[in-house]
Amino acid sequence: MKKKNKSAESLKNLGERVISDINKNKNPNVIVPIRALSNVIFNEKTKTLELGNKTSTRYFFNVAHAKKFLQTIEIASISKDLINEEKHASLRDVFYMAKRTIPGTNINLVDEQSESDDIIEDLELITGNSREQLNINANKNGSVVGKVTIEDAGDTIRWDKLGSGGWSVPSNVENIKFKKIDAKYIVYMEKAAVWERLNEDKFWERENCIIISSQGQTTRGIRRLLQRMYEEFKLPIYVLCDYDAYGFYIYSVLKYGSINLAHASEKMAIPSVRYLGITSKDVEKYDLKKHFIKLKDHDIARLKQLSEYDWFKNSKDWQKEFKTMKQYGSKAEIQALSARGISFISKVYLPEKIKSKDFLE
Amino acid sequence: MKKKNKSAESLKNLGERVISDINKNKNPNVIVPIRALSNVIFNEKTKTLELGNKTSTRYFFNVAHAKKFLQTIEIASISKDLINEEKHASLRDVFYMAKRTIPGTNINLVDEQSESDDIIEDLELITGNSREQLNINANKNGSVVGKVTIEDAGDTIRWDKLGSGGWSVPSNVENIKFKKIDAKYIVYMEKAAVWERLNEDKFWERENCIIISSQGQTTRGIRRLLQRMYEEFKLPIYVLCDYDAYGFYIYSVLKYGSINLAHASEKMAIPSVRYLGITSKDVEKYDLKKHFIKLKDHDIARLKQLSEYDWFKNSKDWQKEFKTMKQYGSKAEIQALSARGISFISKVYLPEKIKSKDFLE
Numbered sequence: 001m002k003k004k005n006k007s008a009e010s011l012k013n014l015g016e017r018v019i020s021d022i023n024k025n026k027n028p029n030v031i032v033p034i035r036a037l038s039n040v041i042f043n044e045k046t047k048t049l050e051l052g053n054k055t056s057t058r059y060f061f062n063v064a065h066a067k068k069f070l071q072t073i074e075i076a077s078i079s080k081d082l083i084n085e086e087k088h089a090s091l092r093d094v095f096y097m098a099k100r101t102i103p104g105t106n107i108n109l110v111d112e113q114s115e116s117d118d119i120i121e122d123l124e125l126i127t128g129n130s131r132e133q134l135n136i137n138a139n140k141n142g143s144v145v146g147k148v149t150i151e152d153a154g155d156t157i158r159w160d161k162l163g164s165g166g167w168s169v170p171s172n173v174e175n176i177k178f179k180k181i182d183a184k185y186i187v188y189m190e191k192a193a194v195w196e197r198l199n200e201d202k203f204w205e206r207e208n209c210i211i212i213s214s215q216g217q218t219t220r221g222i223r224r225l226l227q228r229m230y231e232e233f234k235l236p237i238y239v240l241c242d243y244d245a246y247g248f249y250i251y252s253v254l255k256y257g258s259i260n261l262a263h264a265s266e267k268m269a270i271p272s273v274r275y276l277g278i279t280s281k282d283v284e285k286y287d288l289k290k291h292f293i294k295l296k297d298h299d300i301a302r303l304k305q306l307s308e309y310d311w312f313k314n315s316k317d318w319q320k321e322f323k324t325m326k327q328y329g330s331k332a333e334i335q336a337l338s339a340r341g342i343s344f345i346s347k348v349y350l351p352e353k354i355k356s357k358d359f360l361e
Numbered sequence: 362m363k364k365k366n367k368s369a370e371s372l373k374n375l376g377e378r379v380i381s382d383i384n385k386n387k388n389p390n391v392i393v394p395i396r397a398l399s400n401v402i403f404n405e406k407t408k409t410l411e412l413g414n415k416t417s418t419r420y421f422f423n424v425a426h427a428k429k430f431l432q433t434i435e436i437a438s439i440s441k442d443l444i445n446e447e448k449h450a451s452l453r454d455v456f457y458m459a460k461r462t463i464p465g466t467n468i469n470l471v472d473e474q475s476e477s478d479d480i481i482e483d484l485e486l487i488t489g490n491s492r493e494q495l496n497i498n499a500n501k502n503g504s505v506v507g508k509v510t511i512e513d514a515g516d517t518i519r520w521d522k523l524g525s526g527g528w529s530v531p532s533n534v535e536n537i538k539f540k541k542i543d544a545k546y547i548v549y550m551e552k553a554a555v556w557e558r559l560n561e562d563k564f565w566e567r568e569n570c571i572i573i574s575s576q577g578q579t580t581r582g583i584r585r586l587l588q589r590m591y592e593e594f595k596l597p598i599y600v601l602c603d604y605d606a607y608g609f610y611i612y613s614v615l616k617y618g619s620i621n622l623a624h625a626s627e628k629m630a631i632p633s634v635r636y637l638g639i640t641s642k643d644v645e646k647y648d649l650k651k652h653f654i655k656l657k658d659h660d661i662a663r664l665k666q667l668s669e670y671d672w673f674k675n676s677k678d679w680q681k682e683f684k685t686m687k688q689y690g691s692k693a694e695i696q697a698l699s700a701r702g703i704s705f706i707s708k709v710y711l712p713e714k715i716k717s718k719d720f721l722e
Contacts, residue, residue, distance in 0.1 A: 082703065088561055090554035093699040096652060100700070140504070140553040141576065143529035152524030153561075163513030163537075168504035168529035171557060176524075192501040193451035196532060200449055200514075215502065291457060338454040339461070342443065 007134055010127035011080045018073065028060040030072055033125045033263065040262040042310040048269040049257040051125070067107075068119070072126075074098050074109055075119045082135035088172055090137050091117055121263065130174075130267045131220070137171035138220040143192065144169055145199055146210030147182040159210070166199060169212070171221045173228065181233050186210045187276065187350070188218070188226060189240040190250050194334055194345070201346040207354075210235070218254055223268045226254070230270050237270060238359065240350075243278035243288070244331035245302035248321070251275045256311050274359035277349070278332055280324040281358070286349070291339060292330035299331060317360050368495055371488035372441045379434065389421040391433055394486045394624065401623040403671040409630040410618040412486070428468075429480070433487075435459050435470055436480045443496035449533055451498050452478055482624065491535075491628045492581070498532035499581040504553065505530055506560055507571030508543040520571070527560060530573070532582045534589065542594050547571045548637065548711070549579070549587060550601040551611050555695055555706070562707040568715075571596070579615055584629045587615070591631050598631060599720065601711075604639035604649070605692035606663035609682070612636045617672050635720035638710070639693055641685040642719070647710070652700060653691035660692060678721050 014030065021028040032055060033039070039052040058072065059065045078097050082089055089097065095113040102109055110116045124131055131138065143166035148159040152175065159167050187209055189195055195213035198204065204211045210229070214222050229235050239254060241247030255273045257265035283289060295303075306312055307322040325331065337345045352358075375391065382389040393416060394400070400413040419433065420426045439458050443450055450458065456474040463470055471477050485492055492499065504527035509520040513536065520528050548570055550556055556574035559565065565572045571590070575583050590596050600615055602608030616634045618626035644650060656664075667673055668683040686692065698706045713719075 085703070087703050088557070089699065089703050090557070090696065092554060092694070092696045093558070093703060096694075096697050096700040097703070099652065137554070137557065139576070140557055141502070143501070150524070152526065155522045155524040157522065157524055157526075161516045161518065162528065163511070163516040163518055164531040164533070165513065165518075165529040166531075167523065168526040170525040170527075171554075172525070193453060193498070193532075196449070196451070196498065196501055197454070215500070291460065333453070333457075335451065335453045336457050338450065339457040342446070342448050342450050342454060342458070 007127065007129045008080060008083045010129055011076050011083070011123075011134075014076055014126060015073075015080075027062075028069070030058050030069065030126060031055050032058055032072075032122045035121060035125070035263055037259060040259055042256070047256065047271040047311065048265040049259060049262040050265050051263045067109075070102070071098065071109060071115065071119045072122060075116060076123055076127075079120075079123065079134040079136060088135045088137050090139075090171075091120065094120065094136055125263050130224075132172045132174050132224065135172075140169070140171040140221060141219045142169040142212065142214035142222050143167065143195060144210065144212040144225070146186075146204045146212075147180075147208065148178065148210060149180040151177040151179055160205070164196070164199060166195075169214075169219070169221050169225060171219065173221055173225045176225075176228075178229070178232060181210075181229070181235070182208065183210045183235060184208050185236040185238060185354070186212060186226065186229060187238050187240055188222070188254070188273075189213045189334070190216060190218075190242065190247060191334060194240065197342070198346050198350075201343050203346040203350065207351065216250075218250060220268065223254065223270075226273075227268060227270050230272060237273040238276035238354065239273050240276045240334065241278070242331065242333045243280075243283060243325070244333075245299050245306060245325070247278075248275075248306055248318075249302065252306065252309065252312070256309075274361055276353060276359060278334060278336075279358075279360060280321055280328075282349075282353075283328070283332060286337065286340065288332045288336050289328075289330075291332055291336035292328065293332065295325070295329050295331060300326065315361075321360070368488065368490045369441060369444045371490055372437050372444070372484075372495075375437055375487060376434075376441075388423075389430070391419050391430065391487060392416050393419055393433075393483045396482060396486070396624055398620060401620055403617070408617065408632040408672065409626040410620065410623040411626050412624045428470075431463070432459065432470060432476065432480045433483060436477060437484055437488075440481075440484065440495040440497060449496045449498050451500075451532075452481065455481065455497055486624050491585075493533045493535050493585065496533075501530070501532040501582060502580045503530040503573065503575035503583050504528065504556060505571065505573040505586070507547075507565045507573075508541075508569065509539065509571060510541040512538040512540055521566070525557070525560060527556075530575075530580070530582050530586060532580065534582055534586045537586075537589075539590070539593060542571075542590070542596070543569065544571045544596060545569050546597040546599060546715070547573065547587065547590060548599050548601055549583070549615070549634075550574045550695070551577060551579075551603065551608060552695060555601065558703070559707050559711075562704050564707040564711065568712065577611075579611060581629065584615065584631075587634075588629060588631050591633060598634040599637035599715065600634050601637045601695065602639070603692065603694045604641075604644060604686070605694075606660050606667060606686070608639075609636075609667055609679075610663065613667065613670065613673070617670075635722055637714060637720060639695060639697075640719075640721060641682055641689075643710075643714075644689070644693060647698065647701065649693045649697050650689075650691075652693055652697035653689065654693065656686070656690050656692060661687065676722075682721070 257269035618630035
């Protein structure tokens with residue numbers, strides 16, 4: 001309830017400021033921090049991407065601003081209704097809820113979802129609440145198991161009693177309450193197939209950990225879930241990815257945040273996560289060269305991009321990884337470990353690496 | 362255990378036939394039904410796509426066949442080991458497990474995953490077992506809730522006690538046991554965001570139904586789960602899709618099977634499913650034209666393809682849908698209903714359509 005009040009309160013403040021401007025015969029306006037690369041900085045202290053302090057002011061009585069101003073007020077109002085009704089909407093829903101013709105004109109308030117998405121990101125900054133706290137959800141994906149008991153939407157849910165499927169992670173985890181956590185660490189992996197391998201082998205039970213995955217890029221729901229478990233229980237988080245630029249990027253986003261969500265880093269980035277695999281050392285040690293896949297142009301381009309990121313620029317370990325992969329001209333997948341036996345990953349690879357703290361930071 | 366024996370038995374038979382050929386100094390061979398459009402027929406009686414009776418014989422002592430013959434035997438052996446060890450592997454895992462250099466040569470048994478995938482489909486036909494029964498899993502995706510209790514991997518799981526997330530559907534549902542089902546019907550939807558809407562509104566509790574979704578094309582795990590619930594409990598299944606060619610195609614695959622999996626129709630197709638939304642009638646009734654999205658060339662091509670399918674060719678209703686959409690030159694999304702209120706879909710649209718049996722077949 002506290003969260004609900006906080007988000008509703010900030011939206012109410014926004015409305016009251018506008019009304020107060022009108023009553024004073026001032027040109028109503030909202031101040032919006034600028035979300036552009038020119039205003040994104042890497043905070044060396046917190047080790048996350050964040051926005052600088054450049055702002056722009058959006059006026060109602062300004063031909064260039066009026067539409068965006070209206071969009072901002074309309075979507076703030078949609079969000080406030082959602083919070084009051086205790087409902088959540090997807091980005092797509094909000095687009096359709098905002099999409100209507102402005103009375104007396106033939107102009108739509110929004111024509112494309114990118115417009116409403118944009119305003120939602122503005123509102124995150126204006127109100128200081130994440131999209132999820134504004135009751136607007138991203139996509140749902142991913143599964144989790146482990147010796148954890150939570151309370152959610154009136155149910156008590158044991159993550160260790162969910163068979164081969166696990167708990168389906170919702171898009172919004174803000175209202176989950178953790179009742180009991182019995183785990184030493186968390187392994188997050190990019191592939192659902194690897195998660196199913198570890199779950200079938202009861203890796204989480206034997207090693208006393210939590211395993212969680214989405215498919216490909218990490219969903220916001222999972223990033224927030226990981227962050228909450230780290231902050232509330234100080235559980236170490238290990239990231240298990242393919243040996244390729246895309247896997248490295250998934251790790252980078254989890255740890256430092258992403259450029260287009262720099263404004264949300266505070267709520268999403270987890271500077272303590274560590275990279276668990278696959279590395280160039282693993283390639284040699286576990287003889288993965290015979291399972292190499294040739295790099296394509298976009299792999300090489302992405303690798304170059306990664307090597308130039310502020311947070312990787314001064315990391316000897318990561319620069320070595322980027323250089324070695326380029327020399328190999330090849331990448332390798334986690335599943336290549338299956339060539340050594342279907343449960344090699346859960347019985348040998350992961351326990352060895354975790355025991356010897358063979359992580360990259 | 363019965364299932365395990367059946368699959369293991371069929372693989373053993375395959376091996377024994379080969380050994381028997383060798384002992385008789387015969388050229389070892391396997392007979393494989395042909396999986397090509399030329400051998401795919403639409404069975405008017407069962408209303409599903411299935412394979413005809415054309416076969417080809419794969420010989421060991423034949424330069425053109427030898428490699429495929431070896432691949433078949435090798436992957437049959439991998440599958441048998443998996444079944445014996447009670448483990449499941451992904452298609453990608455099986456590829457890596459099969460990928461090795463044939464001794465005394467510089468030839469790999471498989472070079473690309475498409476080769477091992479192909480053999481796995483052959484083995485489904487040769488042994489009469491689905492990929493899942495051979496312990497080889499497809500991708501995992503999707504969530505389910507409803508008043509259902511199952512047993513899976515030693516756990517008793519209540520699908521009605523899983524908060525906002527639901528049960529994460531595994532890739533393989535062959536070993537699930539249904540303990541209790543209290544539901545009048547099932548709604549399958551293509552979008553996770555719509556599922557979250559219906560779950561938050563407790564649609565399944567109010568309407569006494571099961572709601573299930575993946576994201577986009579239906580996973581094999583979900584198709585099998587739906588089929589099992591239909592066959593074991595005769596629950597009607599309604600398919601909720603966008604008003605577009607892709608949504609229609611998702612429905613078509615669920616109901617009739619797909620051309621490239623025609624051999625698996627018996628285990629996957631569910632001829633009784635009905636199409637619940639969105640239709641051209643809904644477009645008029647709920648004023649969705651203002652939310653139209655223009656058709657692209659690939660939409661029109663897909664629409665033409667659909668209209669020529671054997672099972673749609675003689676359906677007046679479906680031909681009308683295809684024609685109307687082409688005339689509109691536009692498609693519409695389920696979420697467009699949100700313009701009428703966030704819970705319009707769960708409180709008005711679905712109850713009205715289901716009550717008046719406003720389905721397409």
